[in-house]
Amino acid sequence: MKDRIYRVFGTHRLGRLWSVYVPYALGIGSNAGLNIVLISLLTHRLAPAVYGDYSVSLTAIVLASAVIGQWLQQSTGRYLAGCRARASYYTKAAVLLGVGGILLSLAIVYALVAIFALPDYAANAELWSITIVAVAAQTLLTVVGATLQSEQRAWPYALQQTCVGSLKIVLSLLACFVTQRGIGDLLRACAMAQCIGVAFGGWQAGLFDRRVLAMLKSRRAWLVLRKLFAYGGAMTLWFVFMNLAMYCDRLLVRDIAGSATAGLYGAASTLVVGSVNLVMAPVLAATWPQLMAAWNVRNEQVAARLLGNLLTALLCAGIAVVAIVGAVAEPATRLFLGEKFIAATPLLPLLTASAFSFSMGPFFHKPLEFKQMKSTMCVFAVCALLLNGTLSMVITPWLGGFGAGLAALLAGSTYCALCALFGRKIVRWQIQFDLLGAVAVVGGVASIAVNRLSASWHFDSNLLKFVATGVGFIVVFGAGLAVVISLTIPNVAARKSGRLSKFDE
DSSP states (O other): OHHHHHHHHSOSOHHHIIIIIHHHHHHHHHHHHHHHHHHHHHHTTSOHHHHHHHHHHHHHHHHHHHHHHHHHHHHHHHHSTTOOHHHHHHHHHHHHHHHHHHHHHHHHHHHHHHHHOOGGGHHHHHHHHHHHHHHHHHHHHHHHHHHHHHTTOHHHHHHHHHHHHHHHHHHHHHHHHHSOOOHHHHHHHHHHHHHHHHHHHHHHHTTTOHHHHHTTTSHHHHHHHHHHHHHHHHHHHHHHHHHHHHHHHHHHHHHHHOHHHHHHHHHHHHHHHHHHHHHHHHHHHHHHHHHHHHHHTTOHHHHHHHHHHHHHHHHHHHHHHHHHHHHHHHHHIIIIIOGGGGGGTTHHHHHHHHHHHHHTHHHHTHHHHHTTOHHHHHHHHHHHHHHHHHHHHHHHHHHTHHHHHHHHHHHHHHHHHHHHHHHTTTSOOOOOHHHHHHHHHHHHHHHHHHHHHHTTOOOSOHHHHHHHHHHHHHHHHHHHHHHHHHHTHHHHHHHHTTOSOTTTO
16 A cells, blocks of 8 residues: 555655646645635625625636637647747737737627617626626636746746735725625626736736737738637637536526525535635646656556556545545534525535546546547537536426535536546556545545534634644544555565565555
8 A cells, every 4th residue: 555655646756846736736726715715705795695696607707718718728738838939929929819809709799788788788788798808807817827837937827826816805805895795896806806917927928028019910920820729629619518517507506496595506616616626726737748748759658657646646635625625514614604604514525526526527538638539528528518407407406506516526427437438448547446445435434523523512713613623634534544554564565575466566
């Protein structure tokens, strides 16, 4: 077991971890933490029904920005990485041209809404207009972030994410105190914070460099733009289906179970998604170049070993996170969401598991990406979408938000299973199931034990109970895992002495 743990978790050197993973982890982690703070502040000031409408609006904005800007984000990451100086100027100029096209399209939609909105629907027209602006801000922030990542500007990316998260809190609180706490005011505050982040990120990425701006009228920049569109357009369809599959349960829960349930579900979803992104997004940003490098030099054995170790490590991390969320769910709900949202407590571990299942998809489908099997990926994404939507409509009226979360978990797991089934025919990766099983057993026991112990604890502060429960889980989980590892030492010694076969190893 010790050797397996070393092989799985000891593959990245400390220097690589510091130079690539740590900046992304700090940036994404701070943004997730600040979003949790924002959720807590808003849920303590807004009614569940109002927050439910706000959460659904944010989800729609994320989906719309994914549809509109995903082609440019993906192609930027593909063609800007590794560019020489002069080639990067043309590529960045093409990115600016693509951004201009996106903004022009949104401006036309904005004008149509403003011109043809009926007087009876003036309030809805204003909300639509604000939403369009928010979609533009979200899209630009994503594209600029992809530019920073492509040139491995990890620290500027981290600073950009932290600044945007901080500004969202400040401007959203101003919207709550100064205005009528309407959804439009909150969306406007988020869009303003993102626009400031776009300006900072664009400056750090060199998008406003005069040498880049001088290339805007060149023919080569337009040719590069055509290449970006051809590559990114092929991936957009998959992202549309996958994002719909990930978020359709949140969109359906309001129509099926009402705004109050949507408020509970949206608050719990946003809270745990930030935690999952804290673990997964930096890993994807740091490991993707290594996987592609191994495949591009046709070293399939290294790619298989790296992917197998990565999947094992992430599944172990996912189980541990779900277990600790299950242990701290009750104090976490009271602390971050408030007493009005205490009914969301059972949703936290379930939604954490469902978010992890979808986050594992980009890792399980890596072999399909290696072979550029985009149509297969699209089919699997459609399957996940149909399964999530169908199960949500069937189970949610019966189980409420818990049913919607269960539908999302089954849909995400199905996508991973389908990708694993087909992907292992391309890359023969292996998951260390003994290590995975040990983490699952220890995590489950630790979560149940700490839950029962914490029921008898009495604290005057929700923060103290949250910290005490979390520390208690870490102690119990760490002790249990240490016991399991110590019990497997004889097997390790036997393998070293040759008493175990190579197959058992």
